[in-house]
Amino acid sequence: MTEEKATPVSPAPAWLDEAIGRLTDGRAVRRDFGEGGRLHIDRLVPFLCVHIAAEHQQPVARDIAQANAAYLLAPDIDTAAAIIERVGRVIEQRLGLFIVLEFGELESDEPPAKDAPFLPPFLIEVVAGARAAEQVAAKALIETAATIEGKFRTPHVTLVERPAATATGRKALALDTPHLTVRFAPIYCEPGTRRIYPQLRERLVASIFDAGLRAVAAFARAKSDSFRLPTHRAFGRKAFVDAVVRADRGIDEIASSFDFLLAVTPINAEAAWTEFASGGFSKSPRLYYRPLTLQIETAKRKLFSLNFEHLEDPLLYALYREKQQEVDLQLSMISARETRTFVEFGRALYGPVEATLHDAASEILARTAPDRDARSSAADRRDCEYIRERAQAMISAYRRQSADFSASVDIRDDLPAGLLVSRGQLLIARSSALDADRVEALLNHEIGVHLLTYFNGSAQGLRILRSGLAGYEGMQEGLAVFAEYLSAGMTIDRLRVLAARVVGCVAMLDGAPFPQTYRLLVDGHGFAATEAFNITLRIYRGGGLVKDAIYLRGLLQLLDHLAGGGTLEPFWMGKIAASHFGAIQELSLRGLLGTAALRPIFLDEVKARDRLQRAQRGLSPLDLISE
Template sequence: MIHSHRKAPRPEATEPDWMAEVLACIETGKSVRKEFGDGGRLHIDRPLPFLCVFVEAGKREAGSALGVGDHVVARDIASANAVYLLAPDIATARPIINAVGRALQKRFGTFLLLEIGELADDALLTDDAPYLPPFEVKVFHTGDAQTTLAANVLVEAVQDVKAKFRTPVVQQGAAVEAPAQDFAFADTGYPSISLRFAPIYRQPGSDNVYPDLREQLVANIFDAGLQAFAAFIRDIDGLKLTTHRQLGRKAFVDAVSRADRSIDDIASSFDFLLAVTPINADAAWAEFKAGGFRTAPRFLYRPLTVDIEAEKRKLFTIAFDRFEDPVLYALYREKQQELDLQLSMLAARETPRFIELGRALYGPVEPSLVDVATRILTATADSLASATEPEMADCFVLDRRARAMIAGYQGQYPGFEATVELRGDLPSGLMVSGNRLLVSRSTLMDRRRVEPLLSHEVGVHLLTYFNGSAQGLRLFRSGLAGYEGMQEGLAVFAEYLSGGMTVERLRLIAARVVGCAMMLDSAPFERTFASLTDAYGLDPDDAFNLVLRLYRGGGLAKDAIYLRGLLQLLDHLKAGGALDPFWMGKISASHFHVMQELSARGLLQAPVVRPDFLSHPHAQTRLDLARQGISPLDMINP
């Protein structure tokens, strides 16, 4: 039985002197971030018809919650919102709530108060749960229809959480049923909801936390709160939503900018692919050929220019705990882990550990992917005999055409400041490093492949670098964690849209998968080379360059991502997915919905420059075919 008695109210604090400035900002639609005594803060990203409130634990009614500390999840949930108040005590909070509530209610015609806190302890709800018993959640609300709807949505969202560790059991009731410590602001006169949850993220008997569980609670309950806000304001003119996530922040705090610069400084301190690419490709090919293709050649590498231990120390001193945004927090944590893995790989270059770390970074080659690659190679085997001798283009042709293409993009966006470098220390081909296009002096290719290959390198890799740079966060130019698979899938698709997906090119992409699977299965260099030339008919020069890419550094599992990323993109298009979010920066397939959310929240802008290959005379027809559903074999251009 819940007791409904309330203690006599404490004397109220007066409205703070700075409130007039806050109210003026609300009236004019400006943002507010006001720090005040004892860790208090009022944050208004932009005026919205709600306020999320957290009152410091230990300063409520006696016995209401666990003690004060840096790991109070309720505080983190509240501060993830676009409009929130952190207050040292109830008396300080009340006049701020009243003033802000009046102003927002006047602006929007309605206003919802959501107070978030934690229960005193994690009570054992059942004696017969063997390992992970459910945990307690309490939701109380004022009884008007709109607030009841919002509270029901909140409860449903909390209950629908697919918890990895423990599931919630929600107790719901009216404000009059709530103990004072569980609903401090029920009497403000505003539509109000109180949410309390058991502190299951704390390890029993200590102040230590379960980090994964803590992050899960913040993300899940924050999202449930946004759903409740969206339900409450659904009929307000001018606030029509396509998703509840639009109610998230439209600006990031300074802590995000600082961490973003630090992450980018570390990502820019080394070029991973250059560091693991041999500098003696031509000499190695001559050595391999002279030995009758029986002994793997020796590869030489650039000395590492990065102090790996120093960069790792910097990497793990970057603070993400003040982001106040669960989505950005997750993106930067993922990037931190990816950079750590890349640095570890550089430290393990030319050792047996390199291949295993690469497997962790790029993933294994799944059997289904090998099956697709093998079918491509088998289905196209007969086409090799009828191939005519092509007209060739050297590095100088590529250099001139690349500069012309870059100039065209600069005409659309002056910030497209890419450079082209002819290099004698690279294997035949092209690669992008930051804002540079690197062209090997030994490159010699079918002239028909020039435009498609530059669409790949300039129209995707460089374009997403500069579009990402324009987003305000450098993370989108250096790339979200795991971005390379979708990047390469997009880049290969660009070759198709521009009319340059030849049989030879598709076979090469498929052969990379087969060769990568062999490499990961411990096949030696010479056996993989022999298999690609004897069983699949690759030209020895092409096969050598392919196998060099696979075995560089000690065994690099990257090259399977081209076909994998292409298949992911084709599935995405067939399902009705759009291409535009992928031009905003360097993202992975798993981040597509994140990009949509950040775009809806106003944190991302539309691409400042769009790929030229989309204007190819047949690009739209080819894109329409892809939306209907095609396989890689259907992409071979006549």
């Protein structure tokens, strides 16, 4: 059966007239036509990215084109030329400038000889006209493309002046408007088989997409002073396609179907302490966990059935792929609960304890001693009912900022002493008892950071920002601990606990059993028996959880971030890590994210702002307890 060829679009088909009308009115256009053709323009931008179907498939060139805010997928050159002429006329009239970026692939890659001592460069060909602005755009694209790394091969970028014949020998797209053509060797394919190297494909799409936007920005600067954007990435998409919404909802549904921390937290903490103490602190206590209602295999099948191939946005593709891998690790850990592999999955998820972090924790413990004078009497401690009352008052204050802050509070009998946030809920262990001067600080940690970023992330439209971008937890916990400092609640004993968690994690990873780590904290670092037990219990839960090392690591990262001129504002938009700052900035510039709906109330205090300014001048963790 022969494949039906696409019928070329006439110069003025009805759908194109409608699309031009929408574009003239400043409205978005997304129209499928012909055999795989599509015109997508999410707003008026001074460019159109084009891919023309070839005799052989060119999936990367197609993906690069459709990653942009304005693109055309055309079945043939004549169709493309007719559409470009009309679209370009409108954009030129509205914005005063217009350029076309055409993406294609060379028919083959010259594979390296089997006995070659090195891997040769791969070809990227850029074709440009003689106009000055066109040449500026070509230069920017070439400079960026020259830095691409692919399969240990560097690019060899050539500039060909139009109308010279291209290396492909194919019929060229003839346009009167400024026009760059970019073609590259298909190094993402295995030579001779056309089988795909997935990671290399993703890297090429992201790299050449970025080079294209840099070219557009350079062209715009050369033509007009009105397009001086803070970054070339601001020319990216300002609208999600439906595939993004489906992927976002799908991964949120899976991530919300289980609570990782509750699944790995023992339900018999008090009984475990009694057993451990009665045994002379020499035998690991028996720990019991909630029965799993989650079908791990079913959840994983759903997770990897999510399709990210049609997101048409390299940045979002990368964020969702990272999150998919993180959720997979969490599911693997839950499945491996109470087995020897649990700790190794945890090491993969949270990372090992690096030597610099261990040194920082050891220094804190060496330079401090338990603050015996600060030990409060029973009368100065607050029980779970008081904590709940204060939590509800704080939640009410946030609800006055936004009615969508629908957090709730629950007292639980199946948790170790302390507080825990589970999505939009604050859980308080019934056995909790806090020093009076620590209550507000800890509530600012849990409500003012964890719950606030959950609801702010929910308000952004992308649910991944409430469940958290991959790797967010370290910075999230560092930010929450920093909130305690801003609330005047950072004490010597609190900082020592954070350091002890790191030292305890190192001991656990080195193979020390529960009693040995407990003795290290009591005899080696002066912790009280119950405090040392609670720290050790957290570290050994599930079979050995290295998560507790991230609190001090995140605090150190946050202090470095502030001292380096960084701000806290992006952190309030959702659950993100410092490594996501560039992504969040780009999504904000593209109009895909709004400002945070809620702002931490502890920042309203004058003394909190003074402490923040001191941190911006540079502080160490030990400096946080100097007040």
